[in-house]
Each structure stands twice: as structure tokens, then as C-alpha cells.
Amino acid sequence: MSAQPTTSRGSEPSRPITIAIMAMGGQGGGVLVDWIVDLAEHNGYLAQSTSVPGVAQRTGATIYYVELLAAAHAESRRAQPVFALMPVPGEVDIVIAAELMEAGRAIQRGLVSKERTTLIASTHRDFGTLEKVVPGNGIADSAAVLEAGDRYARRFLHDDMQHLARREGSVISAALFGALAGSGELPFSDDAYRETIRRAGVGAEPSLRAWQVGCNAIREPIRAAADSQPLPGEPPPLPARAASPEVERLRQRIVSEFPPIAHPMLGAGLQRVLEYQDLAYGAEYLDRLAKVHQRAAAAGGESHGHVGTIEAARWIAVGMAYDDIIRVADLKSRAERFVRIRREVGAGESEVVGTTEYFHPRLEEVLSMLPRGLAQKLERSQGLRNWIDRRLSKGRRVRSHTISGQLMLHGLASLRFMRRASLRHHLEQQHLDDWLTRATRAFEHDYRFGVEVVRCRRAIKGYSDTHARGLTRFDRLMRAAEQLQGRTDSADALASLLSASLADAPGGALERRWKALELQPL
Numbered sequence: 001m002s003a004q005p006t007t008s009r010g011s012e013p014s015r016p017i018t019i020a021i022m023a024m025g026g027q028g029g030g031v032l033v034d035w036i037v038d039l040a041e042h043n044g045y046l047a048q049s050t051s052v053p054g055v056a057q058r059t060g061a062t063i064y065y066v067e068l069l070a071a072a073h074a075e076s077r078r079a080q081p082v083f084a085l086m087p088v089p090g091e092v093d094i095v096i097a098a099e100l101m102e103a104g105r106a107i108q109r110g111l112v113s114k115e116r117t118t119l120i121a122s123t124h125r126d127f128g129t130l131e132k133v134v135p136g137n138g139i140a141d142s143a144a145v146l147e148a149g150d151r152y153a154r155r156f157l158h159d160d161m162q163h164l165a166r167r168e169g170s171v172i173s174a175a176l177f178g179a180l181a182g183s184g185e186l187p188f189s190d191d192a193y194r195e196t197i198r199r200a201g202v203g204a205e206p207s208l209r210a211w212q213v214g215c216n217a218i219r220e221p222i223r224a225a226a227d228s229q230p231l232p233g234e235p236p237p238l239p240a241r242a243a244s245p246e247v248e249r250l251r252q253r254i255v256s257e258f259p260p261i262a263h264p265m266l267g268a269g270l271q272r273v274l275e276y277q278d279l280a281y282g283a284e285y286l287d288r289l290a291k292v293h294q295r296a297a298a299a300g301g302e303s304h305g306h307v308g309t310i311e312a313a314r315w316i317a318v319g320m321a322y323d324d325i326i327r328v329a330d331l332k333s334r335a336e337r338f339v340r341i342r343r344e345v346g347a348g349e350s351e352v353v354g355t356t357e358y359f360h361p362r363l364e365e366v367l368s369m370l371p372r373g374l375a376q377k378l379e380r381s382q383g384l385r386n387w388i389d390r391r392l393s394k395g396r397r398v399r400s401h402t403i404s405g406q407l408m409l410h411g412l413a414s415l416r417f418m419r420r421a422s423l424r425h426h427l428e429q430q431h432l433d434d435w436l437t438r439a440t441r442a443f444e445h446d447y448r449f450g451v452e453v454v455r456c457r458r459a460i461k462g463y464s465d466t467h468a469r470g471l472t473r474f475d476r477l478m479r480a481a482e483q484l485q486g487r488t489d490s491a492d493a494l495a496s497l498l499s500a501s502l503a504d505a506p507g508g509a510l511e512r513r514w515k516a517l518e519l520q521p522l
Helices: 029-041 071-077 100-108 142-152 161-167 172-183 190-200 204-219 245-257 260-276 279-298 307-320 325-332 335-345 363-369 372-380 382-392 403-421 423-445 447-459 465-484 490-503 508-516
Strands: 017-023 045-052 062-070 094-097 118-122 155-159 356-359 396-399
Touching: 017 029, 017 100, 029 045, 029 062, 029 172, 029 190, 045 071, 062 071, 094 100, 094 172, 100 118, 100 142, 118 172, 142 155, 155 172, 155 204, 161 172, 161 204, 172 190, 172 204, 190 204, 245 260, 245 279, 260 279, 260 307, 279 307, 279 423, 279 447, 307 423, 307 447, 325 363, 325 403, 363 372, 363 382, 363 423, 372 382, 372 423, 396 403, 403 423, 423 447, 423 465, 447 465, 447 490, 465 490, 465 508, 490 508
Parallel strands: 017 094, 094 118, 118 155
Antiparallel strands: 017 062, 045 062, 356 396
16 A cells, blocks of 8 residues: 655645755666656656766765656746756755765755755765775764754654665665655655656666665664664684684684683684685784784783784784785685675676776886895896886776686786795785884883884785885884883873874874974984
């Protein structure tokens, strides 16, 4: 049985119903607008839609604007209505945001008003460029947007529409169309919405399923964004038994050599290192960690909850499983990646999905993949460097859905066996050992200071230029640690420097904090 509309929209025939939609590329914002226009035109309304596109990917969303006016009113006036081309702050009846931060931007732009606007938003996150470029955790506060929606909108209706749509094999636009129906804001029946989707034809059945769950999600009590899809938390417990006898021996080392409170993090770290290289590399991981744990435990680790051992387990694994060309090729050629891509684009079993990978390695990255002696010889030859650089400067486009593309990726990934002999591996291990030597010395001075030296590894992340900038930040932090060792505030001071280094990419915050701590200039 169709639910009857409960809206007051359209009760003023001389005033159009105004709808603003904030959507990113690939979210079907244009499809949603077409559905709304078709719905209105088949149910006695005139409609106009406009759009202002955003810029590349996640630096901005397209703003779609729709106005609806009862055709009977226009006929009674014997005049063609003139619709607006853009939303006016304070005059928008319905705002639909296809992502949570887009809802926040709509509020910032004044499109949401307490007197008039119903805000419908998906609570999932697609991280923006400004969030990604921050060296540390630049993720915006979702709770602040949810609070602002409750404060500034007349009605704030929200749920994870992307999750609901994907679960039904559809896209978010269908779930948002259902949420619009569930809100009761438009003077149309549920059957009218369904007929609109059927008229569109393509992918009607999955879209109808997604429409229904979106509609139900709004009509039922709203779940908070934090309840619908929580962010990853602590690592899982250490398994009672490993999958193979070889790995079981490593698992037994964790049980016998390390405190139980650290077992989950050690298990996660070991799994990462084994997946990255091999069993011998996993044993090296535990050897390195054992040395740090012995010093940390002797410095009072038990009274501190062995936090130093736990942090070392995390960051040693990250440091040992560094990103290189071999790793990138391995990840891009995995079968589960193509399954995920097909699922995300909603491809049918008989449809072919083409993927293009963009490879543009720097000269240094290619040389670092070679055996150490050969790489150093090539580095000393400017002529050979120039010859190689000319062939790398244009980059490569690899069609990974083709046989040739897969052969290239698998060929690169298969070079894992020579990783240990490469120049990059030598440099990474040397850097790792220097860092851990500093950390063990720091534990002897002050336990909390040792923990902060271990945590400084957070400054290094990413690949290529991003990794190089991270190394620069890390080196500055290590030089600061040398100056801070022996001070009573050493732990808090180093922690504040790490936070400052992660706060902005240019490094202004780190410079200001450096001066505030009266450290010697570099």
C-alpha cells in the first residue's frame, strides 16, 4: 500500500518548490535530477533543472538546482513561469547531500535554514583533497556536521545511503531518491516515484530495491552515522592457532616473548610483514621488536601498560612494509581488487570493465628497485641517468584488464624475491635500525620519551614525493629528539612537535613550535 504524502510543500501554488542537490562525480547526481524532473512533469508540475560543476574529483561537488511549480497555477495565470538558475540562501526548501561533508558545505553556504529547509544527507565519507594532503589525520569531524545539521535545518534526515544502495546492487542516487520519498516533502505518492524509476528503464530493479531501503531508512528511526559504519578500531585478538606450521612457530614466539596486552598488535603487525615479504622477514620483525621490548620493559614498561611495545609493534611493521613499485604492482594486480571495482561500478556478469593504471615512477624509484651495486653505479653515471629519465618522463598507462597489462603487473610483483638485494631495501633497513637505536636509548632516559620517539614514525607515509616529504619531517623530529633528551619536558615537547609536523604540509606549524621550545635552529 502506498504511503500518503505528508508534505506542506506546494501548498503555496504561487511559490515554486526549490531543491538543491550536492553530489560528486560518479554519484549519479544528474540521474537523481532527471528522476525528480520526470516525477514532477508526470504529476502535474512544471520543472527546470540547472547545474554548476565542481572541479577535479574531491576538491568540489556539482551543485544541481531544481524548481517545481504546479502547472495548474501557471495555466491560471496564462503566463510562462521564470525559474531561478541558482539556489538562493534562505530560500531552499530541500537540500540533498550525497556525502556528509557536502551537507556541511551546504550549511556553510547558507543553503540550509531553520525556518524552511529539510536537509537529507548520506552519512558516509569520501575524503576530500584537503583532508588527504594533511600529513597526519586530516579527516574532518563528522560529529560536528551532524550537530550542525540538527541545529540549522528545519528537519535533518540522514543515513548511510551509499552502504544501503551497494547492498542492493545499485548506486547512491536511487537510495537518495527513496530518502526524498520517505521524507514526505514532495506532493507525490510512492507509486509515482516507482513509476519514474521504471520509465528510466536501465537498471530499474536494483534501483527500485535501493529506493525502497532509502525510503524505509528515513521513515524509520534514524541511526547515527557512527552507529551505521564505525571506523576501524583495535586489531583483532591473536588467533589461537596459525594457518601453517611455519607461521605457528612465529605465533608461539609472540605468546612466549611478549606480554598478552601487546599480542593483538603484534599479530596484526606480523600478518602485514608476512603478506609483504616472507617468513624470514616475519622473524626479523619479531627480532627487532624483541630488542625494543627488552629495553622498554626494563624502563618500567609494565607500569605503563607496555604502550611502548604496542606502539613499536605498530610502527616497525609499517616501516618494514614500505611502499615500492613491487608492492604497488602487487596490489593493483590482485583478483579481489577487480571484484571490488566491478561491485562499485555495478557491472553485470556479462559486462566488461576496463581499468587503466597510471604509472609515473621517478628515476630514483626505478634505480632503488635495482640491486644495490648496480643502482649505485647507475647513480654515478649522469649519461645513463639521463637516458633512463627520458624514457620515464612520459609515464605509462597500463590497461590492467588486458593480458598484456596483467603480465606487466605480475612481472613487477614477482620481483619480490630480489627486494632484499635492492638499494631501496638497504636504505630502508638502515633508516629503520637508526630509528630503533634512538628509541632504545630514549627508553633508558625516560619511558614516555621513548614512546614518543617510536611514534615519530607517523611522520612517514605514502609513496614517491609524499614519502620523501615524510622523511624530511621525520629527520627534523629526530634532530629535535637529540636536543630534547635530558629535559624534564622531553616527552611532551616531542609529542607537540610531532602533532605540529602532522598539522600542515608546508611545515609552518612545526617551525612555530620549534621556536616556542627554544630549540637550536637547523
